[in-house]
Amino acid sequence: MTHRRITVIGKVWVTVLLLCLSFSLQAATLMNTGSMLAIIPGETAQEKELFELETYRNYLNQHSDDIAAATVLVDALRPSNSAGDIRVLDNVDGESGLLMPATSDDEYVEFTFEVQEAGYYLIHMRYYPYEGNGNAIERQIFIDNVIPFKEAGMIQFGRMWKDAERHQTDAMGNEVRAKQIEVRQWMDTWLRDSTGVYDEPFRFYLSAGSHVLRMRTVNEPLLIGSLKIGSDKELPSYADLLTQYKEKGYPNASRGSKVQAEDMDSKSQPTIYATGDRGSAALEPVKPERLLNNIISGSRFQNVGEWIRWEIYAPERGLYYIAFKTRQNTKDGGYSSRRLLIDGQQPFKEAGDIRFPYHTGWKISVLGQEEPFLFYLSEGKHTLELQVNLGAYSDIISRTNEVVSKLNKAYREILVITGPSPDQYRDYQFPQTIPRTLDLLADCLKELNCILDAVIQSAGDNGSFAAVFRKLILDVKQIMDNPEKIPSKFSNFKTNLGALADWTVTAQAQPLDLDYICLLPPDDSLPDVNAGFFANLWFSIRLFLSSFTQDYNALKMDGAPEGRPNIRVWLGSSSIPGAVTGTGRDQAIIMQELIRNNYDTEGSANIEFQLVASGTLMPSVLSGIGPDISLQMNADEPVNYALRGALAEMSGFEDFQEVAGRFDEAALLPYTFNDKIYALPETLTFPLLFYRKDILQEMDLDAPDSWKEVYAAIFRLQNKSLEFGLQVDMSGYLMFLFQSCADIYTEEGDAVTFATEKGIVAFNKWTNFFYSYKCPISYNFLNRFRTGEMPLGIADFTFYNQLSVFAPEIAGLWGVVPVPGMVEENGKLNRTIPCGGVGCVILEQSAHKQEAWDFIRWWTDVDTQIAYAKELENVMGIAARYPTSNREAFNSLSWSKPMASALSEQRKHIRGVRQVPGSYILSRYVDFAFKAVVTEGEEPGKQIIEYSRQINHELNRKRREFSLSADKEGSK
């Protein structure tokens, strides 16, 4: 503590630095002594290797051989070796298959086979998506005990979905989203890159002789029907095909046909579904007064690998043009790319690179180049399939990703020398200190120029696309020419590098709106895409008029049975913590659908579901027009309402204990007051430790398991100007408090324990990270984690969703483990952390409490929660993954294996934050104490004691307020 005082008074910078250093050293050594070495959490060797493996591009460069012509059939039902519960199932949809049930940790099958000639081979597989959790099916491919290249370590097998029923309407005649069901059937595929960066199927190099192919389970069960190692037949070019057509003398068709894009036969993802658009009178079908699901929106059909299949009827045998009514108004200066398959086959080479260029409105796109393509179809039903691929972008994007990762590395190497704010007036002697980084930059510059050429060639030389590259090239060039300029160019360089990483994400999206698909007789004229001026005018007038009669907010049910009580359920449009999008209409619609499909028929009440603005509840309860149930209340609200007698006690219902068993005890704690429980948790969130595998490995560090290891890691990180991210809000303090086995309040909840020895030590530890170890106090974790500046940090587990969606360039480079723990006397690690979430309540005003309870019981049930979580993910993608508090439902969400194990380990060590009268004051005063320590260098112990006195004062004041009101009730 004397060190502190001197630092403040002295103000001699050198002394300050030295003292800080010595203080931190002392702290670290203190931590080191007397504690046992902790065990680093398990992490399989394969994962570690995965990001170190070479990319597919480099793999291909190793051998000059061509694709081999030979084909080897492998008996898929008789593996030469296997591990796990592998068995043969007969007669699954009429065929036998080898089941990989994904039940054990290290499950694999091996097949031994022989090839006659050396060369590249493709692998063809017939598979059946066996019943699992509905997540992506993923396997790793080993050839002779090694994963030959990085991408072979994450091969995904697609599923097939379809609409359960089409054109269902609600009470107001608006069409609702179709329910999605999975179609399980045997499917054929060439093993290929699931990210779509490599368009062709993977080539595996095999020398002549015997080889072992191993397939290892990552996720989800799968049946293998057959395996073939060989080559695909060469596709003809369109010109060749056309000569064939002419030789055979196919006639031009004279009648066409049409299918609406929303009438899909099947599709790859449940997220692809029809949506309503009333923007033009020429859309088919369209009604100004009703919302009809009439298009496939580009935002739902844009990710590489997604496909939609339609069934179309060819009225006669002959040659047709194929045309789509499309709109692609998002990729300005670029095009959306698709592959066309007819009856499951790509008809010719050019059909693999179909481009839909930018166009502001709807247009008829006839497939073709200078001349439209002719397609021969026999009379009868055919399937048309559009697959999203990257076309000419695939090469550009894979190369860009590599350059970005190299440049990120260079960025970190410069950061080591300069720190985040380089001194412009200092000569860092870069050519001497980091010569290899400059070489790396030179390579990158060359590569960037090559990619820029390729971009211009494929997308044309227009502003936005090429500009991202030009800016970065300029930066790198300036750095190369004058390395001493690095300090002044550094922040620019970082910004433009980030922009390029973002660009690869946007460039991979291939959105395309579709209205209908038609087969056109080549001699006919194109259908009209515009309705004409007066038709549009009349349409707009009707649209405007109908806006007066439609209630956009009430999500009403149709056909409510008579004689049941009405239960009003409110969903406040607040935001779910951690999720990218707030609770809004999408969530409300999904809940409403769930209620209609699963609750209405057997439930005891009619549910009137309303989406209300947040903050509406209090005034409505005050004026007596509140709902029966309010969903998604913040964790601190229910007890506050309950104290004022506004909530019905949930623990009073008969089967409460049984329902409460669905949740962790910690999740119920915030809703408990005086042994009565007033709400049930809906979501549960808690933090985990995220770390960058690549950077930590470069520094020969493991993800820390205890705080002792964190201290050690911070030193190593700071040597390289890298940072550790720790919570700056009260949850950080509570974590240290809980880990030293202290509670927040005394038993009665009338005082906090902050001023006890444990409380003071915990506060000291927490603030020490910021005061002595200089952890940043304000930072954007996502950005710094991406650049690698903050390779280690504690964040809410929902950060996982954001990383998976918004940071594809570091996919596979990061890991997640439980938060570091404090070593207890018995040598065990205490990893307890505070958890949060939202909950649902029943209002005391409700006249139908039992019915309301029935609804809550249904809503928090495992099946309902799974259905809701899955639907939410289907509609809004993985970024909106719902952190349900129902334990069983949570476990069935599609977490990756390491994430699932981190979650389940951490979930054993969570603790709820109790709510007592006046508990709002805690975070405020803890924050004051925190700031006094980190900004003014005040003595932590003194601060927390002083503020804990003030907290207790407020708690007691609040208690008096409520004990007064309790007296009054007693006297009644």
Add this chain to the structure above:
Amino acid sequence: MNSSLTNATPGGGRRKKEELSPFQKIRRDWKGYLFATPYLVLFVVFTMVPVIVAILFSFTQFNMLQAPKYLGFVNYIDLFFSDSVFLIALKNTLIFAAITGPVGYILCFFFAWCINELSPWSRAFITLCFYAPSISGNAFLIWTLMFNGDSYGYVNGVLLNLGIISEPILFFSDPRYMVKLVIVVLLWMSLGTSFLSFVAGFQGLDKSMYEAAAVDGIRDRWQELWYITLPQMKPQLTFGAIMSITGAFGVGDVITGLVGYPSNKYLAHTLMHHLQDYGNIRFEMGYASAIAVVLFVMMIGTNLLVQKLLSRVGD
């Protein structure tokens, strides 16, 4: 006006008027009341009633969900004698009001006076520059970017580069900088409506008065300002003063946007914040109403004082 009308009626009008009851007066002047009704209804419903209700609530304990309970003057006694945060908030409100009110007011007038001499085009442009911050509601957030506590914040970045500081300063939570910065931003924001009304007021001045004054032998620009310009602008001055004062006393959201809510150690806590704290967070509506009543009385009092002062302009 009514009385002058009645006086104009010849004969026994005067005697008759004395006999009229208020009801009869309303019947006679019903057209006037009819025209005033829309405003009166709005004024009563949205201004009078809330003020009266707040005054009534301030004598109760009211948690917003259960019926209020009469307490007498307990809220006021607590407020002045046992609530240390209230005193901080009162002090801060007075400081902010004293600085941003008068200083902002004088600056408004000074800038308006300065740019009045410019050509119309450049005057319009500069007016826009001054007025823009207060039109575009959250423009003050630019300051949070400049004074961000991170090492990538602009000011921190520059200072670090120059070697003046060795680690980023948390401008908006460090007590040494917080209040000063808030005052600067408040001044920057205060060139609002009153500034615009002054600019307009200068346009409407009667030019002939200046000539007359010159003939009468005015000595310098200050005399001209005091005796000619200001008296002519009294309506604008009053309007501007009321806007400045209500603005200065009611300041809250801008501070929250800058330093967060609540500010570190309540250093930038104003009565507005204190009111929100008790109303929205602690659910103590009675106490919050007492704070509101205090604020209300302060505003009324200051307004009366300022109007007194303004009445002496040009004397």
